[in-house]
Amino acid sequence: MMSASTEQVANTPRQQWMAVLARADASQLEARWQALALQPEYQFIRQPEIGLTMIRGRVGGSGSPFNMGEMTLTRCALRLAGGTLGVAYIAGRDKQHALTAALADALLQEATQHDRLQAELIAPLAAEHQKNCVEREAKTRATQVQFFTMVRGEDE
């Protein structure tokens, strides 16, 4: 499964929460973020902006790289009043999602907010994402078609 291999790459705690924030459903992230009622002061380093990025793959997973195609991407970077830098890269064209993810990334790096955000934002979003993955996998599995050839007995 695609997400399983990409999750292995996210090995530092920051990579893990950035991955959760990026994959989260935008409306759920927003709802949980609003429920936290945090109003951090920040300054933009890079305003939320939409662009294209080239997705590259490797033949057979380890061969020579090739360009698979382009996808839209929204990115954002900001600095909290305390100096912490928050960064977000998300798939698609949702500027608010990128902004919220960057803010959460910055606050998660601060010791004062880290535990609360981990418990009330990252953990539920990760669980939700996991649940969606399992559901989608189950749905896909139900439509699986097995191809096999009957022995027709011609050789006998």
Added chain:
Amino acid sequence: MTALTKGLHTVDAGLLIGGFDDPVQQSQQLFRQLLTVTSEPGRIETVTATSQQPDGLNVASWALALSLFDADCTVWLSPSLAAQPSLISNLMFHCQTRLVEHADEADFAFCNAAELNSLQGFSFGSAEYPATSTSLIVQVPGLSGEPCWTLSGPGIETTRSVRVCGLSEPLQAELIDSRHRFPSGIDCFFSCADQLMALPRSTQITITEKEA
């Protein structure tokens, strides 16, 4: 700066500053101003300021970098600018530029007037591809319309007077002499605080008054 000579530049997150507040509008406005100054050599334009600049660059130079540079262009920094980690981090983060060690590989070169004694080392382009030359952005201590140089050529109806402070005499002589190499040549931008002026390779320079 050993990192620079090895070409191993890293972005220090602690040194990053904000780019344009309104990237689309501001970069287009600045691009229009760059067209204006380039098509009317010697004309001085005042650029809209960004709230902050990295160490070593003035407002006009930083605005030019933000509007023109991208991942496809190469930039060379003069030694004093290359020693500014804030400048390197911000150029790499905001413009994704590739910094090069040798000036002749660069599409754009930033320098302070005091460090620039010669045009040698920069690329003049070839007769087949004159556009591959290096564009110089020189930070000077002063720019004005006082009659120090008399400019003439494309984009100037008769003549235009201009004063670019801080350029050494050998450099001025070399600039004038380099006009013989047209269509090869180096296009210059001069920046001072938030002022910007261009001196394309097609502009003829006559020194009317030596700088005191």
